[in-house]
Amino acid sequence: MTAISVSVPERSVRHDARAVKVVLHREMLRFVNDRTRMLSMLLQPVLWLFVMGTGLGSLVQGSIPGVDFRTFMYPGMISMTVIMTGMFSAGSIVWDREFGFLREMLVAPISRGAIVVGKCLGGAIVASGQGVVILAMAGLVGVPYSPGLMLTLLVEMFVAAFAVTAFGVMLAARMKNMQSFFGLMQMAIMPMMFLSGAMFPLANLPSWLHVLTVVNPMTYAVDPMRQAVFSAIDAPAQVNAMLNPGVRWFDWQVPVPVELGMVALMGLVLLGLGIVQFRRTD
Helix, strand or coil, X not given: CCCXXXXXXXXXXXXXXXXXXXXXXXXXXXXXXXXXXXXXXHHHHHHHHHHHHHXXXXXXXXHCCCCCHHXXXXXXXXXXXXXXXXHHHHHHHHHHXXXXXXHHHHCCCCCHHHHHHHHHHHHHHHHHHHHHHHHCCHHHHCCXXXXXXXXXXHHHHHHHHXXXXXXXXXXXXXXXXXXXXXXXXXXXXXXHHHCCCCCCCCCCCCHHHHHHHHHCCCHHHHHHHHHHHHHXXXXXXXXXXXXXXXXXXXXXXXXXXXXXXXXXXHHHHHHXXXXXXXXXXX
16 A cells, blocks of 8 residues: 655744634624525614613603713623624634534644634634624714724723633633533623623722622723723803713722723633643644
8 A cells, every 4th residue: 555645734933823814704704695694783782772762862862961871881782792702703612512523633743722713813803703793883872983982992892802802712712612611601791781880880889799890801801992982072161060070999999991901801811721721632
């Protein structure tokens, strides 16, 4: 018998970068081809914004003159959109494991870290793209279509989406079935969303609730978006102080660059943990 030689390309930065590109491209194709998922990811924040926001706004209209309550909720709904989309993108790892595709990727001559990076970047881009649809609704809730504001929100969306996708990948790396992943996702994400100030102002909270919002990492993803929105609208000073107080550590208000830096650092740390978890996966 004649031996057939098989050449395996040596691992290199360029080789791993190509693997990242392939995984990223697959994530984007998967999302674009799944229209049901696209619509379902948009339905919940749209309902919260236009149904719940309108209902609550009618109750507090007298106490926030000059500002539509839906304007206040708008940054929170952007966050909800990118967070839910990012987590569902991360959950595709569990889906790939159940159907055997993950094993094919794991035996490929590429770094497992490249697979994780591709998943996180793909999830962040997909989530940001979904968030753009919410951005397009800005005028319906009194938010101006300012190019500077739109660009700022887009960057902040991507940072938040990357961090939450990395978190989801870390959780999904060792999961064996989708039911376990989605149960854990709901248990982790829903409390963080409700405690982030996405649906209620952070001013004048009870001390125990204030502590929970401050230690919640999602708060530092929502607050920069809200501050960007309120800097672009003409809100009375008293209403701005009520709806957009920022995040305070004792008497120090945390600046937006610090908040974004914390979210970005958290994303990188979670990315590293996800890579470590993935390397232990069989």
